[in-house]
Amino acid sequence: MSPTLLPSTTPDLLSWLLQSTLCLGACWLLYRYVLRQERFFHYNRRFLQFTPWLALLLPRLVSAGLEYWPAEPASGKAGAVLSGGLLPGPTVQAVGSALYSLPQWLPLLYYTGVLLMLALLGARVLRLWLRTRHLPRELRTGYVLVRTGGQLPTSSFGRWILWDETVPLTPAEAQAVLAHEIAHVQQGHTAEKLRLELVRALLWPNPVVHLFPRALAQVQEFMADAQALRTTSPATASPTIYASLLARLALRPYQPNVPLTQSFTQSLTLARIRMLTQSSSARHWKQWLLLPLGTALLAGVAACEKAGELPPPPPPTVAEASLVPPPPPPALYTADEQSPGYPGGQAQLMADVLKQLKYPLAAKKAKLSGTVFVRFVVNEQGRIQDAEVLKAPSGSNGAVEALKSEALTAVKTLPGRWTPCQRNGQAVATRYTIPVQFALK
Numbered sequence: 001m002s003p004t005l006l007p008s009t010t011p012d013l014l015s016w017l018l019q020s021t022l023c024l025g026a027c028w029l030l031y032r033y034v035l036r037q038e039r040f041f042h043y044n045r046r047f048l049q050f051t052p053w054l055a056l057l058l059p060r061l062v063s064a065g066l067e068y069w070p071a072e073p074a075s076g077k078a079g080a081v082l083s084g085g086l087l088p089g090p091t092v093q094a095v096g097s098a099l100y101s102l103p104q105w106l107p108l109l110y111y112t113g114v115l116l117m118l119a120l121l122g123a124r125v126l127r128l129w130l131r132t133r134h135l136p137r138e139l140r141t142g143y144v145l146v147r148t149g150g151q152l153p154t155s156s157f158g159r160w161i162l163w164d165e166t167v168p169l170t171p172a173e174a175q176a177v178l179a180h181e182i183a184h185v186q187q188g189h190t191a192e193k194l195r196l197e198l199v200r201a202l203l204w205p206n207p208v209v210h211l212f213p214r215a216l217a218q219v220q221e222f223m224a225d226a227q228a229l230r231t232t233s234p235a236t237a238s239p240t241i242y243a244s245l246l247a248r249l250a251l252r253p254y255q256p257n258v259p260l261t262q263s264f265t266q267s268l269t270l271a272r273i274r275m276l277t278q279s280s281s282a283r284h285w286k287q288w289l290l291l292p293l294g295t296a297l298l299a300g301v302a303a304c305e306k307a308g309e310l311p312p313p314p315p316p317t318v319a320e321a322s323l324v325p326p327p328p329p330p331a332l333y334t335a336d337e338q339s340p341g342y343p344g345g346q347a348q349l350m351a352d353v354l355k356q357l358k359y360p361l362a363a364k365k366a367k368l369s370g371t372v373f374v375r376f377v378v379n380e381q382g383r384i385q386d387a388e389v390l391k392a393p394s395g396s397n398g399a400v401e402a403l404k405s406e407a408l409t410a411v412k413t414l415p416g417r418w419t420p421c422q423r424n425g426q427a428v429a430t431r432y433t434i435p436v437q438f439a440l441k
Contacts, residue, residue, distance in 0.1 A: 006060075006202070009369050009440060010106045011395065016059050017205055024055035024208040031215065041223045048216045049192055052199040052209055090350040090357065090436060110205065117201035121194075128157060135162075143185045156184040158191075173245055176232040183224035192216065343416040356410035359438060360402035368399040371437045372407040380427040382418040387411050390433060407436040 007013040035044055138145040143159050150166040154177060161181045196216055203209040229242055342349040370393025377386045389404045411434060420427040
């Protein structure tokens, strides 16, 4: 996969979606069955905010690392260096043969969905602004009180606290409800919701990400309830009295829900009452379970990326092996005195490779793209030898073999003759790696 934040080809998109779904699914299972009932609310809030971003970025970062750092076998001989470096590589492009086939349009469908999700999010914010722009406002320390006159329920958004003054509340009860909404404002819960909605839009084909907004809203309500109990008067500071107030307000006649706001009377009432009356202490050792899970996810994503690499060729059979041991290969060195050079420099090298390249028909039909790393040796005479494929994209065998064959042939048939590397006044062999990228438009 190309080292970009979001995929641009169908194979990249499908691989990225699979890996992100597995990552986020594992994180959700950890939260759902281990962390959700615990009272370390700040930890759970951070967990729900950042694990979707981890699922979004981890496959791409691992892919980028493996793409640009192809493995080189280590040498046991002291002083011998096996690689002269990674050369700049050409890119051969081709237009897919089936213009309207579904796989070719999958990236377009994905990005259309992202734009649609972001447009819906913007529409919800605009709708809230339109419904509140004419309501009277009162600027207070740290927040803005918007009196709704019964048009909207008591809730909060950003620095706004929407206050329904038609609800019959005693002064102590009003103080408790206001303290709850102030907690939402002070802790920045609206910004957290919007960030989660952004990553939800980027991961919209992932079914697990749509479970996170409700879970985050629940944790935010727990945190606001806890702060309200700490800051209100003794008349409502008891969890039992506060839970009774919550239940009484939740049973009032139906009021319309306002998207993206934190509503005191319509936000997960039963779960909040259960958490208010829970007396068991938090088991903080569960927080450390994220470390082994993260390590396993990193190893799993790396294994998925490495799965595309082909195993080394099998050793020769007895019939193919010679009874006389072959001479040892020449030592390979880096250019510490005079670097090997291609006639015309690297620009001419890429131009000559491109002249030899054609996008294989089998790869076009399979819509296979990616980078083939070809390793070769420039010997003492400046000729290319021992060319081999170090790494190739994963896909159907026929398409992969076609890409490998095309890249190998292009390198082996380069018309120019290299200037060999000089070491202590003598020509020595040097090994190089060149990436040949195949891209479908």
